[in-house]
Amino acid sequence: MDAVTYLHPKVIEFLHQKFIPLRVLFDTQPLATDFNVKWTPTLITLSADGKEHHRTVGFLGPEELVVSLLLGLGKLFFDNENFNEALKYLDQLLLDYAKSDSAPEAIYLRGVCRYKNTHDPKPLKEGYEKLQAEYPSSEWTKRAFPYRLL
Secondary structure: OOOOOOOOHHHHHHHHHHOOOOOOOOOOOOHHHHOOOOOOOEEEEEOOOOOEEEEEEOOOOHHHHHHHHHHHHHHHHHHOOOHHHHHHHHHHHHHHOOOOOOHHHHHHHHHHHHHHHHOOOHHHHHHHHHHHHHOOOOHHHHHHHHHHHO
């Protein structure tokens, strides 16, 4: 990723705006053990307290890395029950990268965030319907399957 992804201007700008990047060798101890790193590159989105919220393993091109980082931010805020902030990143992912491999998970999480904000189950069903229409074989469509009954 050094030769392609990390040098891309969009990646550089996104990382500097939203993250404090830290790079360590995959076998650096105790981090490799603490974070169960088994292969390189492993990219982990952590909160300020060191809690893991998202992980990718293997090469990502510039666009895929930005998408993964957006999803990681969405999951970080989701995990901390800051649903409005999570929605901001999930909506950005779905607006700018609707055809990405991360879009189904973002759709699923978006429905859950909207439900948790309002306690109205309608966003869960809407999320399932969108997943069924656009990503029928996605694991996220299968996870959302019970919401069709709402």
